[in-house]
Amino acid sequence: MPGILVVAEHRNGKYRRVSLEVLSKARELAGPLGGSLSAVVTGSGVADAAAELGAYGAETVYVADDAALGNGLAAPHVDVIAPLIEQQSPSAVLIGATAMGKDLAAALAVRLGVGLNADATDLSADGGALMASKPIFGGQNIVQCGWSGDLALALVRPNSFPAEQSGGSASVETLPVSISERAGAVAVTASKPTDEGVISLEEASIIVSGGRGLGAPEHFAVVEALAAELGAAVGASRAAVDAGWYPHPHQVGQTGKTVSPNLYIACGISGAIQHKVGMQTSDVIIAVNKDEEAPIFGFSDFGVVGDLFEVVPQLQQLVAERKAG
Ligand SMILES: Cc1cc2nc3c(=O)[nH]c(=O)nc-3n(C[C@H](O)[C@H](O)[C@H](O)COP(=O)(O)OP(=O)(O)OC[C@H]3O[C@@H](n4cnc5c(N)ncnc54)[C@H](O)[C@@H]3O)c2cc1C
Structure with missing residues (x-):
């Protein structure tokens, strides 16, 4: 690219709000960091929703739509997103800190051998480098963290930024889906929502x-x-x-x-x-x-x-x- 890649999570027919918040913030940072802004959405039945991310600033949206990506497990998504990161070499990959986002970010960090800044509550561009602010010692202090490697991988806490549309549009590119035997080794046999219709605590305003x-x-x-x-x-x-x-x-x-x-x-x-x-x-x-x-x-x-x-x-x-x- 180089530039910023935002991993957008799509669930139950709509994007998680934190994904749109992170994308909105990334739009502000893309200029100072000197690069383009892309998003990737992976899942089952997500293809039609890909272009929507253009409204939040994504110039390109990579989409992988496959039943194998719809079981709520992170591993198959890693098999699609890790090769994209390796191929496009963005300078930053930003993920919303949902349950799925945390799972995915940790697995991507291991797969790619990069450092993960978790729990970021703010992001800034400092001399062309991304910096994350995050609370430590149970929130007693806020530290500024950078990355020593070439790729800045961050998990961003929900409600850290407003989700704002920019009125833009995105080009959509379809990604190949090839799930490894290891990622496909776990299957979800049944799932049941615990709190149907209840507003999620992490994303509530x-x-x-x-x-x-x-x-x-x-x-x-x-x-x-x-x-x-x-x-x-x-x-x-x-x-x-x-x-x-x-x-x-x-x-x-x-x-x-x-x-x-x-x-x-x-x-x-x-x-x-x-x-x-x-x-x-x-x-x-x-x-x-x-x-x-x-x-x-x-x-x-x-x-x-x-x-x-x-x-x-x-x-x-x-x-x-x-x-x-
Ligand atoms: C390792 C560890 C981890 C912990 N993790 C957590 C955690 O994740 N989350 C957490 O919350 N706590 C956690 N705690 C517990 C924490 O220390 C407190 O015990 C707990 O937060 C107290 O809950 P509370 O404020 O509801 O109860 P209390 O401290 O008993 O306070 C009740 C309050 O209600 C007020 N009150 C009573 N009646 C009324 C009324 N009619 N109208 C208005 N006010 C009224 C009282 O004045 C009082 O201030 C943890 C503790 C430890 C040791």
């Missing part, structure tokens, strides 16, 4: 979370009602998850998910460091807690000292009124 302050599992209904009004995902503290009040996939924090939404509303959560590291990069944090000394108020943008069972339903009511009016 708004999250409403509940903690031990809810007092009982059935009280999560208060959090869910506000979340539904806002079109938000529901999160939970570990205390709430450990108590069996909410499922673990919703846990935010050191031993749960790291999230970075535009708005994070914490209800009855004290703000322990292990919770903080999972949500502190949210753009706006609102805390509702009856204890004015709760640590969460120390890193919230807005705080309401009060009983969540009074405050949260009122907030929900206000949102409903605004939406109606």
Whole structure:
């Protein structure tokens, strides 16, 4: 190329939002890094969606559409994407940090023998070289990382950048699909969505979370009602998850998910460091807690000292009124 290649993930008939966010950011970086911007989409039934990526800045979209790429496993995708990288030699390959993206990036790093900067929350061009900002020590510090090799491979955290259309169009090139015996050795025999219709925590732009302050599992209904009004995902503290009040996939924090939404509303959560590291990069944090000394108020943008069972339903009511009016 040289240039930037974005691996776009397409699932359930649409692109993961993080892929479009990464592509939008890559468009901004392609000039300073001195190269073109391409995307690759691999999967089953993805061919028709390839050209869509032109609207987000991709000049060329490489597409591999094959049933063998539709089983949710990363290995077959590596067999298609690694040869493309070797052939095109981009200076950077950017992947959204979804479950699939993480799997794929790690496997690509091993296959290509390159370094992987995981968990990037920002990307910049420094004298023609890509730099990634990423949190370390549980989010206590942000470090700037570069790459010592020729290829910069990065996993980018969802909600780090806006997804913005540029109005461009892309040329589409079809890739050959040749799956190795090793990659084809694992088969998925059955799959079942766990949370059908539920907004994914990592990609949500708004999250409403509940903690031990809810007092009982059935009280999560208060959090869910506000979340539904806002079109938000529901999160939970570990205390709430450990108590069996909410499922673990919703846990935010050191031993749960790291999230970075535009708005994070914490209800009855004290703000322990292990919770903080999972949500502190949210753009706006609102805390509702009856204890004015709760640590969460120390890193919230807005705080309401009060009983969540009074405050949260009122907030929900206000949102409903605004939406109606
Ligand atoms: C190795 C390790 C990993 C961990 N990983 C995580 C993790 O991933 N995520 C995580 O969250 N925690 C994690 N923890 C646990 C963490 O230390 C805290 O124990 C936990 O976050 C506390 O959850 P909480 O804020 O819901 O509960 P609490 O700390 O008990 O806080 C409850 C809050 O609710 C408020 N409250 C009570 N009633 C009301 C009411 N009616 N209205 C308004 N406010 C009310 C109280 O004032 C209090 O501040 C981890 C701990 C360890 C040791």
